[in-house]
Each structure stands twice: as structure tokens, then as C-alpha cells.
Amino acid sequence: MSKPFDSPQPLCHYDVVIVGAGFSGLYAARILARKYSILLLEASEQVGGRVRNHQFANGDVVDIGGQWLGPGQDRMYKLAGEAKRSIFPLYNRGDNLFLLGTKKTRYQGTIPKIGPVALADLGQLLARFEGMARQIDPQRPWAHPKAQRWDSQTLHSWVQRNSLTKTARQVFNIGIGAVFAGEARDMSLLHALFYASSGESMEHLLSVTGGAQQDRVHGGTWSICYEMAQQLGERCLLDAAVKKIDQHADGVSLCYEQNGVMACVSARKIIMAIPPNQINRISFNPPLPAWRDQLFQRMPSGSCIKYVARYEHAFWRDEQLSGQVASTNGPVHVVFDNGEKGKDAGLLMGFVDGDTARAWSAKSAQWRQEQVLACFVRFFGENAKNPAEFVEKNWSEEPYIRGCYAAHMTPGAWTGGGDKLRSPELNVHWAGTEMATEWYGYMEGALEAAERASAEVHSLLSRHLERTIK
Amino acid sequence: MSKPFDSPQPLCHYDVVIVGAGFSGLYAARILARKYSILLLEASEQVGGRVRNHQFANGDVVDIGGQWLGPGQDRMYKLAGEAKRSIFPLYNRGDNLFLLGTKKTRYQGTIPKIGPVALADLGQLLARFEGMARQIDPQRPWAHPKAQRWDSQTLHSWVQRNSLTKTARQVFNIGIGAVFAGEARDMSLLHALFYASSGESMEHLLSVTGGAQQDRVHGGTWSICYEMAQQLGERCLLDAAVKKIDQHADGVSLCYEQNGVMACVSARKIIMAIPPNQINRISFNPPLPAWRDQLFQRMPSGSCIKYVARYEHAFWRDEQLSGQVASTNGPVHVVFDNGEKGKDAGLLMGFVDGDTARAWSAKSAQWRQEQVLACFVRFFGENAKNPAEFVEKNWSEEPYIRGCYAAHMTPGAWTGGGDKLRSPELNVHWAGTEMATEWYGYMEGALEAAERASAEVHSLLSRHLERTIK
CATH class of the missing domain: 3.50.50.60 (FAD/NAD(P)-binding domain)
Structure with missing residues (x-):
């Protein structure tokens, strides 16, 4: 036979x-x-x-894969234009939320409000990282005089050695998770520096307006x-x-x-x-x-599960909140308002990444949804508890992809x-x-x-x- | 169609x-x-x-894959006995050679002769490693209280931080290459500790008599x-x-x-x-x-190319040399006398591992052979220049294996x-x-x-x- x-x-x-x-x-x-x-x-x-679209029952469409465009990505803007797709800025009005453990504060911009010592520590850590990344030629990361040294350690080791406060490390790691869809130990320091260099700078990669999360595409x-x-x-x-x-x-x-x-x-x-x-x-x-x-x-490949909850109304906007969250406690560390311009629906999008995303594939979809919504409630209150719809996309499950955002x-x-x-x-x-x-x-x-x-x-x-x- | x-x-x-x-x-x-x-x-x-045999033109057979048995490997000894294969000790008489750069010295046992400061440094480094490895339950390496910390750094980072002298690091790295078929940065510290613990101890894995390189099997x-x-x-x-x-x-x-x-x-x-x-x-x-x-x-998977040169006579034995070499300069860092007991032929076996093994797959076989024989000449003199036969086995080339010794x-x-x-x-x-x-x-x-x-x-x-x- x-x-x-x-x-x-x-x-x-x-x-x-x-x-x-x-x-x-x-x-x-x-x-x-x-x-x-x-x-x-x-x-x-x-x-x-x-990259993929999800269509909600009400007809609204949302990106459940790669979604943002930002300054410097000229080919993407040009291509979107040629495809007659219009661009709109990510909703970025009002205050962002930062949660240090259970303590919630409002902030604006990229760096959340933390105490002066931790802030100084985070500042020097980021500045040091950026200074090193600027030295890397993204065409030839292996050619830097210190390439061997930087490639022989994990990004985690470097962060541990170059930071003084737990808070600075926690905030830096929120950024790492969001930018790389992985843990700081999953990659070499050299790779992280190369990655930042290839995308202009770490600050650029972390930023909304003026950065890599600035714009979105109508229709996905x-x-x-x-x-x-x-x-x-x-x-x-x-x-x-x-x-x-x-x-x-x-x-x-x-x-x-x-x-x-x-x-x-x-x-x-x-x-x-x-x-x-x-x-x-x-x-x-x-x-x-x-x-x-x-x-x-x-x-x-890295690992990330993307969650989008659809609410009938973007209730957080009424409280002058941008929908953006950075939280030291997970499982969701990062949230954005993923609503399309001109649409009524309120969409909250959260990332679960790295080891948590890997471990979560062994759990039930129901359990995962409860965990994510519990985070959204912690961030935005009881209104977040019962979305009209809820969608998840785990790119590591796709047999011909098996991870994201990238290797x-x-x-x-x-x-x-x-x-x-x-x-x-x-x-x-x-x-x-x-x-x-x-x-x-x-x-x-x-x-x-x-x-x-x-x-x-x-x-x-x-x-x-x-x-x-x- | x-x-x-x-x-x-x-x-x-x-x-x-x-x-x-x-x-x-x-x-x-x-x-x-x-x-x-x-x-x-x-x-x-x-x-x-x-595991594989290579048969030379003169009929002699040599292992070009896994080859050693040692104390603690009870299943292998029993299985060899049941298959009616006899066991013989690796040739281990006379002096070993150690090359620190171009400086050649003779030594016996596992640790080569290096200066007192480097020796003390190497001693504390090994002792510290062994002490940590002993704490690891090889059934559950992830359960050690410091597992997260040890798993977030490369073995390389740990060695850099815990050694004072370049010589101690060089000698330790010869051992890492030989034991793991990889670079110290290829794996997490926790994995290296687990590996040593699962094989009794690092010293055991590095040793010939009384250790993991003690015995061989007649007929491969x-x-x-x-x-x-x-x-x-x-x-x-x-x-x-x-x-x-x-x-x-x-x-x-x-x-x-x-x-x-x-x-x-x-x-x-x-x-x-x-x-x-x-x-x-x-x-x-x-x-x-x-x-x-x-x-x-x-x-x-790790990466290692195994080389065996066959000479009509084991000329190094005449000079009271064991055939064993540890050299800080590569490409061959480690050599053993791979002769079978009772056979006339002299077999020198050398390993090229880690990044060098990877890079070498882009070179010609002729070029590789010249490089290996140049090492053998450096170690054993002009007699080593013209072997009767020469064989190489790169396990990373095998489409259904793609590396060795292990992941x-x-x-x-x-x-x-x-x-x-x-x-x-x-x-x-x-x-x-x-x-x-x-x-x-x-x-x-x-x-x-x-x-x-x-x-x-x-x-x-x-x-x-x-x-x-x-």
C-alpha cells in the first residue's frame, strides 16, 4: 500500500x-x-x-500579528500608500498607567514614574545600552571590537551587572519583553544591541509617538x-x-x-x-x-501571545487614560488601546511573552482568558471584566511559524x-x-x-x- | 504529474x-x-x-563516534558483556603533553603543569564548579533554589567572573570543549552544572583512568x-x-x-x-x-569533528608519551592515543570543536587535514607529518543527526x-x-x-x- x-x-x-x-x-x-x-x-x-486580521462579530477588524509602523520604516509607509491603505496614529491621548507591584500611577511618555534613585538607575542603564548599540554596525555586528565579549553573555547578565535597583531592572525587563517577545536571557547581549541598532535605538523601539509604535494601518x-x-x-x-x-x-x-x-x-x-x-x-x-x-x-524564535478584548465602549478614554499600561506584575505586562480611528468599539490589546507565553500553551483557553481579564480589571477596573468578545493569537502554535516576533x-x-x-x-x-x-x-x-x-x-x-x- | x-x-x-x-x-x-x-x-x-566504526585499509577498525566507557556506566558495561565484546583501557602510560601557547611541558593525570598562581586559580574554579554541580539534582535541575540565576547566564560569564588568570580560563576551556563539544557560551551555567552532576562530577568527566575516558570496546x-x-x-x-x-x-x-x-x-x-x-x-x-x-x-546540538590519523607505528610511545595532549592553541586542543590493545598501528585521535568545527565545514577536506596534521607535528614532531591514513567525521554534516555529542x-x-x-x-x-x-x-x-x-x-x-x- x-x-x-x-x-x-x-x-x-x-x-x-x-x-x-x-x-x-x-x-x-x-x-x-x-x-x-x-x-x-x-x-x-x-x-x-x-501578520493576520481577526474579524469580530460586529464586523470590526483587528491586527492579531505585526501591526505598527513608525518613522524610519519608509518601505512600509510607501507600500501602504501604494496599496491605498490609510495610516492612523495609535490612540495616544491621556495618561498611561504604570503598576509597580500593586501600586498604580499615571504617567506620560516612555518612562513611567518611579522613585528618583530607580529613575537615575534606569536612566544610566538605558544610556549605557544605547551608547553600546550606537557602536554596532547592523550590517556587521560580529565586527565590533568587543563583539566576542558581548556575544558570550546573555542580555540578562549585562542588565544584572549594570543596574543597582530592582525597580530599574523590572522596568527595563518590561521593555525587553515588549520589544523582543522574550526573556533577557534568551539572547546574547550582542544580539540585543544589534536589534536596537538595526531599529535606530532602544528608545525608538520603545516609543509610541515618534517611535516604532506610532502608526497603524486602516483595515489591518x-x-x-x-x-x-x-x-x-x-x-x-x-x-x-x-x-x-x-x-x-x-x-x-x-x-x-x-x-x-x-x-x-x-x-x-x-x-x-x-x-x-x-x-x-x-x-x-x-x-x-x-x-x-x-x-x-x-x-x-521568540514567543508572544497577543490578546484583544473588545468592549462596546472605550471606557478608559472617559477617564483620560490612553489604554497604555506597563506593569511589573504579569502575566500581562504591556497593554495598548488598539481601537481603529473612527470606530466606536474599545479594544484593549495585551501581550503575554517569553516563558509565560511558552508555559501558557499547556493551559486551557478559558484559564488563559480569565488570567488576562483579571489583569485588565487590575489595570482599568471592573468595566474590563466582561468584554463583548475576546481573541487570542499564539504564534508559537502555528506549525509553519512557531514563534514571534522574530528569532x-x-x-x-x-x-x-x-x-x-x-x-x-x-x-x-x-x-x-x-x-x-x-x-x-x-x-x-x-x-x-x-x-x-x-x-x-x-x-x-x-x-x-x-x-x-x- | x-x-x-x-x-x-x-x-x-x-x-x-x-x-x-x-x-x-x-x-x-x-x-x-x-x-x-x-x-x-x-x-x-x-x-x-x-556511534560509528571506520575501517582502515589495513583492516583495523576505529571508533569515529562515541567511544569511551567509565566507572558508573553500569548499563554499558553489562551490555558490552552481553554482546560478548571485550573491554580494554585507553592507552594511558607515559606522560601527557600540555601546550601553553607554544610552550610544551609533560605532565601526568588530569591537570597540566601550569604556574602556581594559575594552578591555584584553576583549582578554586574547578572546586567552586564541582561544589555547585553537587547541589544539582539531575532529575530536577530546575528545582535548585538558584536555578533561575544559574540558568540566566552562560557558562562563559560564570568562568569570566570566577577566575583571575587567563591561563586558568584557557585550561578550563580546553576541558569544556572536550567534555561538551561546544563553547562555554553555547550553554547556560545551569546546563553545565546539570551535565556534570548527571555524569558524577566534572573531574570524572575529564579523567581517563577512574573517569569517563577509562575504557574502550574491542571492535568499536x-x-x-x-x-x-x-x-x-x-x-x-x-x-x-x-x-x-x-x-x-x-x-x-x-x-x-x-x-x-x-x-x-x-x-x-x-x-x-x-x-x-x-x-x-x-x-x-x-x-x-x-x-x-x-x-x-x-x-x-553541540559540534565536534573527530580526526584519526593512522601511523604504521605508535612512535610517541617510544618517547614515553601517552599520546594525550591538551593545548591552549588550536585548532586541535585535545588528542588521545586511540590504538586498540594488541594492534600494531598507532592511532592519534584529535577533536576540533565548537565554533572552529562549525567554521571548518566551509573549508576543503584537504585544508582541514593539513591544519590537523600541523597540530600533530607541533605536538609530536615530524613523525606525525605523514600518516598512512587519515579520517575525519563531522557529525554536524549528517542530515539526521546535525551535531554532537549532544544538545x-x-x-x-x-x-x-x-x-x-x-x-x-x-x-x-x-x-x-x-x-x-x-x-x-x-x-x-x-x-x-x-x-x-x-x-x-x-x-x-x-x-x-x-x-x-x-
């Missing part, structure tokens, strides 16, 4: 096949489709990768992906999980599973635009070099092979936000990496064309 | 299917075959996992695997790479690829006996829980989900040396984990049998 599996004849030949229809794969397909025959293969049943960021996929039409294949990639001197053949059937295509070049933790799950022939497989093993380089990865991370592997080129040098981990990084990978492929294919014409 | 792939009807039904025919899978199969119908599936073309350790596979006969299937595991309440179905053809079998229980980095490469349905996928992402827990993994590492996943049970509490990373650990997983399965199946009879 066994059935044939290996080497079905390729159905079709393309100049370029792109694997993964998140922002990066879609953008690479869009660029290359102007000049080349392309095919975009997506393993799951919809495009968008780590996913609508931009949908628009790109629409333009590709049949050149974008869903439910097509690539299982095997065979390389030979002149090109590549890929076999993918679609509706339980294996099919194969061939291409001159391919662009991989999936998270590093997924790449090793595909069977390459010849196998990827040992150093590269080992490097991808050292790039685990963390564990200690030693950047300086122990990271210099070759983006180098093509014969006919395979690398995109995806983890291959970005600008805005690593962000949608903008996904575009930057796609642009670079597409340029590599174009350069090679057009050179080949010239040779052929001569 | 696409061909059917999904859900071929299962060919056969077994009580237990075991995935991976290394020491762990073979041992589990051997235990369970006494009472149950079993099938053992091995992805590669031979059994043995991270692989011959024990071969013997176990012979006894299983047709119940052990080679070239059978498991691709899909579907679980339902009563059992499991597995689909594997063999000679390009997909075949499926079903079982009541399965035991996974493959490295953690390989488990996520198999498609589970339902998918593994988010926390478990994330945990395996945080268990990258390292990166910072945060043990305390961020490690407590559930060995808990069964419905009908899936976990073996392999990374699931051991005794001798994690060693062949003995592979047996210990197999014993525990087999007992779990037996307990469940026999209880079910009792219920059926009643």
Missing part, C-alpha cells in the same frame, strides 16, 4: 520560486514578477506570515499582504508546504505538499522567506552545510557563523525579517531583506541573460 | 514503534521486543546514531549496536526516515520515506530516540504543543519548560541521551533514557492489557 513519493517530474519551470508569503516573500515576488516568471509558495492557508496590516497576493493571482499558491529542495548547478527543484498531494516545480533561483526555525525542517539535497544548519539551530540569536551565534548568515547557498537566497540589517524583527525588515535578496537574484539572472545574448 | 502522498493505509500495526536506531532506540527495542510487537525505524543507512562501540540490530532482524528498518506522525486517542500512525517511497505503519505507542534538533523536523499532527516546539528550538540547553531552557521535557505527548514517549537524567550526552545516558521510556510504555500497555482481560 506504499505510494510513490520521490522525484515526481517538475510540473513547471520558473525563473524564481519564493518560499513563504509573509511580507518578505510577497514583496520579493512583487519586485521580481516585473521581469521574471515567478511562483510564491505558502505553507498555510493564508498569506501574511506573522494584513490587508496590504492581501493586496499584494491579489496582484500575484495564480502565481501565489496557498496550502503548499515545501518539503524538499534539490539543488544542482543550474537551478533548483522544489517539492511541496498541497491537499495531501506532492507536486514539484523547478526554478533557476529560489528565495527563502520563512523563519530560521522553519528552514531546517525542509529537506535539502545536498544538505545545507554543517555551519548553516548549526547556525539556524542557534536562532530560536533571537543565542550567545555565540552572531560571532560563530553569523557573518555568513545572508550569503546565498548555491541557488538559494535568503529573505525574511531575520535576514534584515535594517529593522530586524519588524515588517520593515522583512521588506528590506526581500529587496536585498531580490537584487541578488536579479543581478545573477540578468548577468546570465547578458551572457546568453552575447 | 503530481503523485499521491497523504495517508496511505498503514501497512502493519505494532504495539510500539521506535524512531532512531542509535544506542537508545536499539536498547528500547531490545527491552520491549521481549513482550511486544515492535518496529525500529532508522533514517540513515546504518544503525548506531552518533558500534559493534554492540550492530549486535543489537542483528537480534532485531527484520524488525529494524534502515533508510526509513519518519516524516509524519499522526496521533489519535488510541495510537499513532507514522509515515516514513524509504527508497523514495512513502510507507505508513501504526502503533499503540511510539518512542522517539533522536536528537532534539531532529524532532521538530518531523511533521506532527496534531502539532506538538507550542511550549515543546519552543523548548526543542532551545536545544541546539546544549541554551540559557533559560531548563527553567523555562525543561521540567516537562520528558513528559509523554499523548502516545509519544521520549528517549535519546538528551532525555537522560544519568549520563546526559553519553551512551550510558542513551540507555538510561531508553530504559525509562520503555518502562513508561510497558506500564501503560500492560495496564491496558489487564483492563482488557478483566
Whole structure:
């Protein structure tokens, strides 16, 4: 009863096949489709990768994946404009809340109100971090004179050694959790510095107005992906999980599973635009070099569960609250008002990240909802207790994603092979936000990496064309 | 031209299917075959996992994978006896060599001759490490009162903070490289302490006579695997790479690829006996829980290339040298005389590990051989220049292994989900040396984990049998 599996004849030949229809794969397909025959293969049943919309019963749509745009992310603003999506600022009026244990205070801006000693401590800690991050060339984090030292310790170790007060550490760690979707021990200090450098600065990454959480997209960021996929039409294949990639001197053949059937295509070049933790799950022939497989093993994805509670009314706004919370006590440490401009509904969005997000996947959805709402009640009072609707998205559960926002380089990865991370592997080129040098981990990084990978492929294919014409 | 792939009807039904025919899978199969119908599936073309023989042109056989036995590894000694394999001590007469930079000295025992200050420093560093390791219960490393602290830093950070001299650190790091096949920054301090505790002590792991490098097996350790596979006969299937595991309440179905053809079998229980980095490469349905996928992402395998040079004569023995070397300068930091007792040939075995092993996979075999032999010449003189034969084994190149000796827990993994590492996943049970509490990373650990997983399965199946009879 066994059935044939290996080497079905390729159905079709393309100049370029792109694997993964998140922002990066879609953008690479869009660029290359102007000049080349392309095919975009997506393993799951919809495009968008780590970006997705949820539609509430009342018709309102909310981002349950990547959602923010901010200054410096020029490609994203341009792309949103081309897709005719309008941009609106995150609701950012009134006071933010800060909870130190059970003590609740109001504040404005990025840094919550803490005592003068802790504030000075937090200030010097952030200033020191920023000073180091500024020294990192995000194109070559491994090349900094102190790269080995900074890559041999966890971010946690550095924070412990360079802070004096527990409060400063607690507040800094709220930021780490929100920015990285992980614990400070999950990554090397060098990776954290690189990440901040690739996104301008830590302050930029932590800020709303003027920073990485400034703007949102009407109809959700996913609508931009949908628009790109629409333009590709049949050149974008869903439910097509690539299982095997065979390389030979002149090109590549890929076999993918679609509706339980294996099919194969061939291409001159391919662009991989999936998270590093997924790449090793595909069977390459010849196998990827040992150093590269080992490097991808050292790039685990972060973990974050995103929660959105929909209320009939944004009651916190009546109390001059912005909906933004930073809390030292979890499980929800960070909250934002996720309402769309011009919509009535009040949406509170909370993150549960790192170890808590990992542990929570073993609990029931009911239990998780109770925990999150208990936090919202602690922050905003009894009004928060009974939302009209409640949605959660745990990106680590998605079989073709398995984490978010992005991969963390564990200690030693950047300086122990990271210099070759983006180098093509014969006919395979690398995109995806983890291959970005600008805005690593962000949608903008996904575009930057796609642009670079597409340029590599174009350069090679057009050179080949010239040779052929001569 | 696409061909059917999904859900071929299962060919056969077994009580237990075991995935991976290394020491762990073979041992589990051997235990369970006494009472149950079993099938053992091995992805590669031979059994043995991270254990293998190489036969030289002159007929001599040498271990190019795991090779040593030592006191405390009772299961391995017993199993070797049952397989009628005799044991012999590693050649350990004469002086060892220690190279501090280019300065060469002779020494005996585990600790090389270094200056009194460095020696005192190394002594306190080792004593401190051992003192902490002794406190770790290898059944529950996460339960130690300081587990969070020790798991939030790399071993490297701890060594830097607790040593005064560069020499002590260099010597300690030679030991780390040899024991872990990795860099001190590749793992958390807690993992290193657990590892030492699970193998009795760091001193034990570093020692030859009386320690983990005491004994070897005539004909190679692989011959024990071969013997176990012979006894299983047709119940052990080679070239059978498991691709899909579907679980339902009563059992499991597995689909594997063999000679390009997909075949499926079903079982009541399965035991996974493959490295953690390989488990996520198999498609589970339902998918593994988010926390478990994330945990395996945080268990990258170490990296080590093993070199053996065969000389017509063990010329170093004539100079009262043991063949053992510890060198602060690499690329080869550690050498042993790997000759079999009663054989004429002289075999020098060297390890290249961690970042160097990773980087070397991008180089040519010729270049690597020259580098290794240049080290051997530095250690033993011009006689070492031209071996009769030379063999290398890079376990990170093996597509179904991708590293050795074992997985390292990166910072945060043990305390961020490690407590559930060995808990069964419905009908899936976990073996392999990374699931051991005794001798994690060693062949003995592979047996210990197999014993525990087999007992779990037996307990469940026999209880079910009792219920059926009643």
C-alpha cells in the first residue's frame, strides 16, 4: 500500500520560486514578477506570515500579528500608500498607567514614574545600552571590537551587572519583553544591541509617538499582504508546504505538499522567506552545510501571545487614560488601546511573552482568558471584566511559524557563523525579517531583506541573460 | 504529474514503534521486543546514531563516534558483556603533553603543569564548579533554589567572573570543549552544572583512568549496536526516515520515506530516540504543543569533528608519551592515543570543536587535514607529518543527526519548560541521551533514557492489557 513519493517530474519551470508569503516573500515576488516568471509558495492557508486580521462579530477588524509602523520604516509607509491603505496614529491621548507591584500611577511618555534613585538607575542603564548599540554596525555586528565579549553573555547578565535597583531592572525587563517577545536571557547581549541598532535605538523601539509604535494601518496590516497576493493571482499558491529542495548547478527543484498531494516545480533561483526555525525542517539535497544548519539551530524564535478584548465602549478614554499600561506584575505586562480611528468599539490589546507565553500553551483557553481579564480589571477596573468578545493569537502554535516576533540569536551565534548568515547557498537566497540589517524583527525588515535578496537574484539572472545574448 | 502522498493505509500495526536506531532506540527495542510487537525505524543507512566504526585499509577498525566507557556506566558495561565484546583501557602510560601557547611541558593525570598562581586559580574554579554541580539534582535541575540565576547566564560569564588568570580560563576551556563539544557560551551555567552532576562530577568527566575516558570496546562501540540490530532482524528498518506522525486517542500512525517511497505503519505507542534538533523536523499532527516546539528550538546540538590519523607505528610511545595532549592553541586542543590493545598501528585521535568545527565545514577536506596534521607535528614532531591514513567525521554534516555529542540547553531552557521535557505527548514517549537524567550526552545516558521510556510504555500497555482481560 506504499505510494510513490520521490522525484515526481517538475510540473513547471520558473525563473524564481519564493518560499513563504509573509511580507518578505510577497514583496520579493512583487519586485521580481516585473521581469521574471515567478511562483510564491505558502505553507498555510493564508498569506501574511506573522501578520493576520481577526474579524469580530460586529464586523470590526483587528491586527492579531505585526501591526505598527513608525518613522524610519519608509518601505512600509510607501507600500501602504501604494496599496491605498490609510495610516492612523495609535490612540495616544491621556495618561498611561504604570503598576509597580500593586501600586498604580499615571504617567506620560516612555518612562513611567518611579522613585528618583530607580529613575537615575534606569536612566544610566538605558544610556549605557544605547551608547553600546550606537557602536554596532547592523550590517556587521560580529565586527565590533568587543563583539566576542558581548556575544558570550546573555542580555540578562549585562542588565544584572549594570543596574543597582530592582525597580530599574523590572522596568527595563518590561521593555525587553515588549520589544523582543522574550526573556533577557534568551539572547546574547550582542544580539540585543544589534536589534536596537538595526531599529535606530532602544528608545525608538520603545516609543509610541515618534517611535516604532506610532502608526497603524486602516483595515489591518494584513490587508496590504492581501493586496499584494491579489496582484500575484495564480502565481501565489496557498496550502503548499515545501518539503524538499534539490539543488544542482543550474537551478533548483522544489517539492511541496498541497491537499495531501506532492507536486514539484523547478526554478533557476529560489528565495527563502520563512523563519530560521522553519528552514531546517525542509529537506535539502545536498544538505545545507554543517555551519548553516548549526547556525539556524542557534536562532530560536521568540514567543508572544497577543490578546484583544473588545468592549462596546472605550471606557478608559472617559477617564483620560490612553489604554497604555506597563506593569511589573504579569502575566500581562504591556497593554495598548488598539481601537481603529473612527470606530466606536474599545479594544484593549495585551501581550503575554517569553516563558509565560511558552508555559501558557499547556493551559486551557478559558484559564488563559480569565488570567488576562483579571489583569485588565487590575489595570482599568471592573468595566474590563466582561468584554463583548475576546481573541487570542499564539504564534508559537502555528506549525509553519512557531514563534514571534522574530528569532533571537543565542550567545555565540552572531560571532560563530553569523557573518555568513545572508550569503546565498548555491541557488538559494535568503529573505525574511531575520535576514534584515535594517529593522530586524519588524515588517520593515522583512521588506528590506526581500529587496536585498531580490537584487541578488536579479543581478545573477540578468548577468546570465547578458551572457546568453552575447 | 503530481503523485499521491497523504495517508496511505498503514501497512502493519505494532504495539510500539521506535524512531532512531542509535544506542537508545536499539536498547528500547531490545527491552520491549521481549513482550511486544515492535518496529525500529532508522533514517540513515546504518544503525548506531552518533556511534560509528571506520575501517582502515589495513583492516583495523576505529571508533569515529562515541567511544569511551567509565566507572558508573553500569548499563554499558553489562551490555558490552552481553554482546560478548571485550573491554580494554585507553592507552594511558607515559606522560601527557600540555601546550601553553607554544610552550610544551609533560605532565601526568588530569591537570597540566601550569604556574602556581594559575594552578591555584584553576583549582578554586574547578572546586567552586564541582561544589555547585553537587547541589544539582539531575532529575530536577530546575528545582535548585538558584536555578533561575544559574540558568540566566552562560557558562562563559560564570568562568569570566570566577577566575583571575587567563591561563586558568584557557585550561578550563580546553576541558569544556572536550567534555561538551561546544563553547562555554553555547550553554547556560545551569546546563553545565546539570551535565556534570548527571555524569558524577566534572573531574570524572575529564579523567581517563577512574573517569569517563577509562575504557574502550574491542571492535568499536558500534559493534554492540550492530549486535543489537542483528537480534532485531527484520524488525529494524534502515533508510526509513519518519516524516509524519499522526496521533489519535488510541495510537499513532507514522509515515516514513524509504527508497523514495512513502510507507505508513501504526502503533499503540511510539518512542522517539533522536536528537532534539531532529524532532521538530518531523511533521506532527496534531502539532506538538507550542511550549515543546519552543523548548526543542532551545536545544541546539553541540559540534565536534573527530580526526584519526593512522601511523604504521605508535612512535610517541617510544618517547614515553601517552599520546594525550591538551593545548591552549588550536585548532586541535585535545588528542588521545586511540590504538586498540594488541594492534600494531598507532592511532592519534584529535577533536576540533565548537565554533572552529562549525567554521571548518566551509573549508576543503584537504585544508582541514593539513591544519590537523600541523597540530600533530607541533605536538609530536615530524613523525606525525605523514600518516598512512587519515579520517575525519563531522557529525554536524549528517542530515539526521546535525551535531554532537549532544544538545546544549541554551540559557533559560531548563527553567523555562525543561521540567516537562520528558513528559509523554499523548502516545509519544521520549528517549535519546538528551532525555537522560544519568549520563546526559553519553551512551550510558542513551540507555538510561531508553530504559525509562520503555518502562513508561510497558506500564501503560500492560495496564491496558489487564483492563482488557478483566
